[in-house]
Amino acid sequence: MPRERRTFLFSATMTKKVKKLERASLRDPVKVEVSSKYQTVEKLLQYYLFIPARFKNVYLVHVLNELAGNSFMIFCSTCNNTVRTALMLRALGLAAVPLHGQMTQNKRLAALNKFKSQARQILISTDIASRGLDIPHVDVVLNLDIPMHSKDYIHRVGRTARAGRAGQAITFVTQYDVELYQRIEHLLGKKLPEFKCEQDEVMALQERVSEALRTARAEQRDIDERKASKTGKGKRGADDSDEEDTEQFNGVRKRLKPSNGKGGGKGGKGGKGGKKPRRN
Numbered sequence: 001m002p003r004e005r006r007t008f009l010f011s012a013t014m015t016k017k018v019k020k021l022e023r024a025s026l027r028d029p030v031k032v033e034v035s036s037k038y039q040t041v042e043k044l045l046q047y048y049l050f051i052p053a054r055f056k057n058v059y060l061v062h063v064l065n066e067l068a069g070n071s072f073m074i075f076c077s078t079c080n081n082t083v084r085t086a087l088m089l090r091a092l093g094l095a096a097v098p099l100h101g102q103m104t105q106n107k108r109l110a111a112l113n114k115f116k117s118q119a120r121q122i123l124i125s126t127d128i129a130s131r132g133l134d135i136p137h138v139d140v141v142l143n144l145d146i147p148m149h150s151k152d153y154i155h156r157v158g159r160t161a162r163a164g165r166a167g168q169a170i171t172f173v174t175q176y177d178v179e180l181y182q183r184i185e186h187l188l189g190k191k192l193p194e195f196k197c198e199q200d201e202v203m204a205l206q207e208r209v210s211e212a213l214r215t216a217r218a219e220q221r222d223i224d225e226r227k228a229s230k231t232g233k234g235k236r237g238a239d240d241s242d243e244e245d246t247e248q249f250n251g252v253r254k255r256l257k258p259s260n261g262k263g264g265g266k267g268g269k270g271g272k273g274g275k276k277p278r279r280n
Helices: 016-025 053-066 079-091 105-116 150-157 178-188 199-203 206-229 237-242
Strands: 044-050 072-075 096-099 122-125 140-143 167-173
Touching: 053 079, 053 167, 053 199, 053 206, 079 096, 079 122, 079 206, 096 105, 105 122, 140 150, 150 167, 150 178, 167 178
Parallel strands: 044 167, 072 122, 072 140, 096 122, 140 167
Antiparallel strands: none
């Protein structure tokens, strides 16, 4: 390398690793920041949904029904929850594909390509997908598990409303998440409106969702057993979660009907594109 050179260092976020690299490779650098404040774009509609923790999955399915026709990124806190949620939604006939750190690189790319090509309408991921991936178009971000760090919220919701497009983000807040959610609002510097749900319509789905969740847990146990039986290097049970992702799941095709056949008065709306959340 020449004795005199000009070195440029670019980063979307200034992490500890980036600062360490800066100290090692730059001398008396000039620092230019686009913005030092964590903020979201104006075209992003942000909402919260306060729910009982034990009915979180029921509310998730209801929201997917209400906004059927959109593409979704659902963020979970753990790999296991990512897999379980994907299996549950598949049991309900919804086109969900998981993405997490325990998958091989090939399977991560395969899952990502299915979502980007719109072969699957729902991508369920840990924070591995909150930054650094090229996902050009996402209609709705759902924070199923609230992030532990408020800054991660900014990265998650930044997956939608990109390149001048509009987008929506809904954060599920249980009785155990209030403090974490308040930190997010403090970082944003504003109060978010509530995403309105009709409780009767939500709870009409409880039986079907509970049955699907039992099926998902049974499948996840089978995955764990296969994982334990494999001795080959790099064989991870969570990878097997994508084996049953067959072409029978072609997207969010229709709204789920309540198991008792009632409460379907709004059912005809689900297939007609993205209905926007109602404001307070």
